[in-house]
Amino acid sequence: MQTELETAMLNVELGDELTYNVKPLLHEIRHALAKLLNDEGPTVIDLRSLPLAPGEEEKLLNTLGHGEVHASLNALGPTEVVETGYPGVWVVLHYNTDREVIGKFIEVCDIPDLLRSQQDDIREGLEQLQSGLA
C-alpha cells in the first residue's frame, strides 16, 4: 500500500508538469477532510469544472485509491459511488441511460446524500405499500 501510494505520488509529480491542478486538488481534499472532522460541513468538488490534461484525472483517482464501499444506484441511469482509500472522500460518477458520463464529483462527507433514501421517496413508497396492503 505504502509503495503503491509512493508510485502514485510520483505520477502526480509528472502530471503537475501539465496543468499543475492535481496537487492543488489533493490539497483541497486534505483541507475538506480537516473541515469535515471539525464539523464544518461537507465539500463537493465538480471535476468537470477544472482543466485536466489527459491522464491527470486517472492519476488523481489512482492516488485516492479504493476504499471499503462501492455502491451503485439506478436513478435516471446508473450512478457509481465509491469510497476512496481515504475514508470520507467519495467519488461520485453519474451516467445517463446510455452510460455516458454526465457528472463527476468528489464529495468529502460521511456519506453522499444520494445514497440516503429520500423523504419524498420514502413517503411515496409508504403510500404504495399501504395501498398494496389495503
Added chain:
Amino acid sequence: MSKDETLGEALRRQGVTRRGFLKFCAATASMMALPPSMVPVIAAALESARRPSVIWLSFQECTGCTESLTRSHSPTVEGLIFDSISLDYHHTLQAASGSAAEAARETAMEENHGKYILVVDGSIPTDNPGYSTIAGISNRDMLEEAAKGAAAIVSVGTCAAFGGIPAAKPNPTGAVSVSDLVHDKPIINVPGCPPIPVVITGVLAHYLTFGTIPELDDLKRPKAYYGKSIHDRCYRRPFYDKGLFAETFDDEGARKGWCLYKLGCKGPTTYNACATVKWNEGTSFPIESGHPCLGCSEPGFWDGGSFYSAISTPTEDIPKAAVYAVGAGAAAGVALGAMNRAKKQKSVDAHEKVTIDDLDKEK
C-alpha cells in the same frame, strides 16, 4: 403535460424519484457551470419552475447546431430539460409540416405573447429576401415578427450570434446576426460552430431555473461558459509558457503534446468552455486531439486568415514589402542626400570671405 404543471410535478409524474431528481440537479449545476453548493437552490427552483414555450427558428444554417444538440438528446439530462420545455416550433424536429407547422408557430406566439423564448440558429440574409424563406416568409420578416413577443432571444451558433460562415467575404447574401436586427429584446449569444451542446441546454436550464438570463459578456455570451479563454484553461498552456511548440502536425512536439500556437491555434483569442466541458460527453476537445483551436466562437473567425498561421503573424507579404522599401528608401535617400549636397555646395559657392572688417556688427 399541462402548461400549469411545475417541472417538479412533471418529473414526478414521469416516475422520476427524488434521488433521480437530485442527480438531475447535480448534473444541471455542473452543466450550468455553477458550484455544487448551488444544487439545493437549483432543486428548489426547478421543482416549482413552469415549463416555458420555446420557438426555434432556423435561417441560413447547416443544421449543425441542431445536430449538436440532438447528438445528446436521448434520455439524458439535456433531454429532460427539453422534455420540460414546450418546444412549440422547430421545423427540423417537429412532426408537423407545411401550413400546420406555421399555424402551430402562430398559435404559440399568440398564446405565450411576451413569455416565450425565441431560439434562432442561422444568420439572416438582408440582401435579397428571397435567398432564404420559410413558407414564403422571408427570414427577416419572420425573425422580426417572432421577436416582438419574445421574452428573450437565444442566438444559437456563430451564424445567429455573429453572422457566421454565410457572412464570410464577400457575404453574397448580406448575412447578418440576430443582434444586428433586433435591438429591443434581451439576446443571449451561444456562439460556436457548433456550440457545445450542454452550453445550449445550460442556458435554457438557467432560464428555467432562475427565470432570468445569465450574466453576459460584452458579446452577449454567458460568462459562465465564455468567461475564460481556451488558452487560459488549456492543459497545454505550460508548454506555451516554456516556449515548447509543435512545429508541424507530425513532429516530436506534436507527439509530445506541446503547444499548438505555431500551428495557428486561436486559443488565446477564443473564449469558450471547450477546455473544461469538452466534447462528446466530456471525452476531449480539439486541442486534446492535436488540432489547433479555430476560434469558432469568436466573431469574424471565418475571415481571420489561415486556420494554420499564428494569430499575431502578418497576413501580407512583409519581407517583400521590406525589400521594396529598402530599394525605395535607398532611392529616396540618395535623392534627398543629393539635394542636401546641392544646398550645401550652394552655400559653399556663395561663401564670401570673412575678413577682420566683417566681424563687427553695425551697432
Added chain:
Amino acid sequence: MTETEFLLWVRGPALQIATIVFVLGIVARILQMVMLGRKANLAEARGSALAGGLRTMVTRSVPDKGTFQRSTFTIVSGYIFHIGLFVTIFLFAPHILLVDEVFGLSWPALPTPVVDATAVVTIITLLAVLIHRLKDPVMRFLSGFSDYLVWLVTFLPLLTGYIAFHRIGLSPTMLIALHILSVELLMVLFPFTKLMHTFSLFIARYYNGAIAGYKGVHS
C-alpha cells in the same frame, strides 16, 4: 468594422504600410545623413580613425566612473529600460515566432514568466524615466513635444503588450490588435523622430571615435 476585421487590417495592410514607412524611412534618413559627407583630414594621423571609431561604438556604452556618479539615475534607468526593451521585444516566444514566420529566423526564447517580470520592471522604469524628465531641471528644460512623443510611442507597445498578455479590460482580439497597432505607430514615427538614434547613435559614436582616434585619443 468588427474586432476580427480590425485585427486583420492591423496584421495586414497596416503592418505592410508601417513596414514600408519604417524601412524606407530608416534607409533614406541614414543615406541623407551620411551623404552630407565630411572633409578628409589632411593633418598627419597619430592613430587610426577606423579603429577609434569602431572602438567607441562599443566602449561608449560604458560610462566612466565620474560620469556614472554624476548621472547615476539616467545611466541605471537607461540601462534597465533598454535591456528590458531588448528582452521583451526579442526574447519573448510569440515575438520570435513572428520573426520566424516572416523571415525564417529563430532563436531560443526566455521563459514567459521571466519576460513578464521584465516587462513590469521596464514599464516601471519608463514611468520613472518620464517623472525624471519632468522633474530634472536640465531634462525638463531641454525636452519638447518630440521627446514626450518618443517616450509615449516607446511606452505604448510595452503597456499594450503587457495588457494583452494578461487580457485586461478588452477582448484578446482587440488587445492584440491594439498592441500591434501601437508597434506600427512606433514604426511609422520611427524615421521622423529621434527614435532614429537606435541606428544613428552608432554612426555618431563612430564619428566621435574616429575624430578622436585619428588624433590618437580613445574617446
Added chain:
Amino acid sequence: MSGPSLEKGLAAFREQIDAPVAAFFNSCMHCGMCADACLFYTETKDPTRTPIYKLEPLRKVWQQEYTFWGRSMKALGMSKPVTDEELGQWEELVYDSCTLCGRCSMVCPVGNDIAYMIRKMREGMAAAGHAPDGLIGATKRAVTIGSPMGVKLPALQAQIRHIEEDTGLEIPLDREGVDYMCLLSSMEIMNFPEYTAALAKIFHQAGVTWTISSEAFEATNSGIQIGVSEIAAELVQRIVDAAEKLKVKAVISPECGHAYMAIRWEGPNLVGKPFDFKVVHILEVLDELREQGRLKITGKEMQRLTYHDPCQIARRGGVLEQPRRLLDMIADDFVEMPEAGVMNWCCGAGGGVSSNERADDLRLKVFNRKKEQLDAVQAEGLVSACANCRIHLEEGLEEYHMDLPVLSLTETIAEHLAEDKS
C-alpha cells in the same frame, strides 16, 4: 565688404553641417548628461548652459534644411526660422560658456562630439556678427600686428636679449636648416620668458638645433577661437611659409593648448594641404629626448606635485602619456587629480574665453570645479603645459585664496637639467 549678416551666418551653418553633425543631432535624446560633464553647468546650475542646448540654432538649421521632415515643414511654412535675435541670445552660450574643452564629447552616451559642433557653430556666429568684442579685438590684432596681445617683433627681440644675457646661451633667430622651428604664445613672450630660456637650456644640453622665425613666432590662432576659417588659415599660412622658408624638419607648438590644436590638427585642413614638415608639441619633443637619453636630470621636486591636462593638448590633442613620463623623472611625490587625463576638467578659460572680458566673472566662478579637483589631492605644486591655463589657474587660485604655485612642465625640467655636459 558687406559686413556681417544673418544670411551669411546661416549660410555658414549650412556650409558647416556635415555627416557627423547630422548624425549627432539625430541621436541626441535630451538625456542631459552633457550638462553634468560641463563645468559651466555644474558650477552655475543654469540649464541654458547645457552643452547640447548651446547648439540649438545650428540644430534648427540642420533640421529645417537637411531633413525630410524639416524641409517639408519649412515648405508648408510651419517652422520658425532662426533669427538674428536668437543668434544674439546664443552668443553668450557659444563663446562665454564654452571653452571647447570637449569633456561633454567624452560623456555623451550616443557619442555626440559637441565641441566639434560648437567649433563649427562659431563660424556662423562670427559671420553673423555675433562674436564677442574681446575676441574680435584679439583677432584683429593677430591679423594686423601678428599677435592677439599686440606683441611685435621688437618686443620679442628685447626678450631674447634678456634671456641670452641671463643664460649665456644663444637664441637663434631665423636660422635655416635647423631641426626645429619653435613657436611661442604671446603670453610666453610677455609673461613667461622663462619658457624660452628653458628651451635654450634643454636644446643646448640635448644638442638639438632650433630657431625662432621673426616672421611667424606667434603660435596662437584667434581665427580658430572666434570661428573664422579664412582668418585662421591666414595665420597658419604665415607659419607654413616661415617653416618652408627656414627648411626646418618640424615646428614645435609651445605650452599652449589651442595653439597645438590650431597648427597640429586644424592647420593642414585650414590651408588645404598636408604640411611638408612635422608639427609636434614641446612635450612630445621632450619625451622623445628623454627616451633617447638626451635629457640628463639631477635632483627631484620634493613637494607633492599634480598635473593639469590642458584640454586641447590631452583630450583633444592626444598628448597624455608624455607629461606623466617626464614628471616621473623630476617629481618625487606625484599625485593624479581625480578624473585626470582624458576626463580632466577644464580650467575654464580656454577656447577664447580668456580673450573675452565679458566672461571674466564667469570663468572665475566656474574655476570652482578645478578647485574641488585640486582640493581632493592636497597638492603643493600644480604643473601644467599651457600658458593660458597657467595664467587662469594663477588667477583662480588667488580668487579662491589657495596658496599653490603653478609651474610650467618645460621650465621645471629645465631647472633640473644636470649642469655637467659631456
